[in-house]
Amino acid sequence: MRADEGVRERLIRVGGELLDNEGPSAVSLREIARRAGVSHGAPRRYFPTHLELLSAIARDGFTDLATRANSTLTEAAGDPPARLTALARAYLDFAATHRGRYELMFRHDLLESGHLRLRDTSLPLFRLLTDLVAQARPEPDPPAHVVAGALWANLHGIAQLWNWGSLTLATGATDPDALLDATLTAHLGTAA
Structure with missing residues (x-):
């Protein structure tokens, strides 16, 4: 090197x-x-520029999250809903343990800047989520990518609101697992 x-x-x-x-x-x-x-x-x-360094840090975060996601899915056994639950937990865990990096990774100005092609780094994670949703919920309507988008929005909301302490305050929950189960049930019809 x-x-x-x-x-x-x-x-x-x-x-x-x-x-x-x-x-x-x-x-x-x-x-x-x-x-x-x-x-x-x-x-x-x-x-x-500062933006280029922040983009490099965000790219590193996406790479780390993708590695964790792939490792989680390699280790996860079971049917598609169980694997989807494992992936969702890995996502929420990353958000909780890398709060600042997680927030940075989804900053619109970085994603839109084109620096280091962050969109190209983040989209494979969404395709992975979409594939798992399609396996877990084979009904064609609404399409898997729409359900995956709604699920991702919920996961992102849980992560952000949990990190801010808002969900604990509003729900009294002491960990996000009940919220995750409710989210998966809402989008898939059942939680793993």
Whole structure:
């Protein structure tokens, strides 16, 4: 590995850790450089703009989430609803353990910017969800991609509202599993 690649990857890793531990307001090129142990100008050599560094951190998050999803599905046994439940739990777990990175990954300005083709990194996860929905719910109406979109919107809402503490306040729930089961039942007719 070239020395340049090591610094670039370290900046992405440190930026992701900073996001997860201290939130988006703590993420600046200067702070990432300081924590990565490089000069404050070093990030600009690899990422000409702050948006490009944030896009690289988001891409790393999508890669990590995809790896977790594929690993979860490899380990998950059972019928399609059980596998879909395992995937949904992995998604919610990622959102809970990587809060800052999760929020960054779905920022519209990053996805629309075209930097690092983030859309190309995120869409395979949606196709995976759609395929599992099609297997778990073979009825053609509404189409699997529409049900998958509604399910993803619910999962994203659970993740965000759970992270903000709103669902606990509103429902008294102490973990998101009951909410996940209700969501899967609403979209598939049964929870695994």
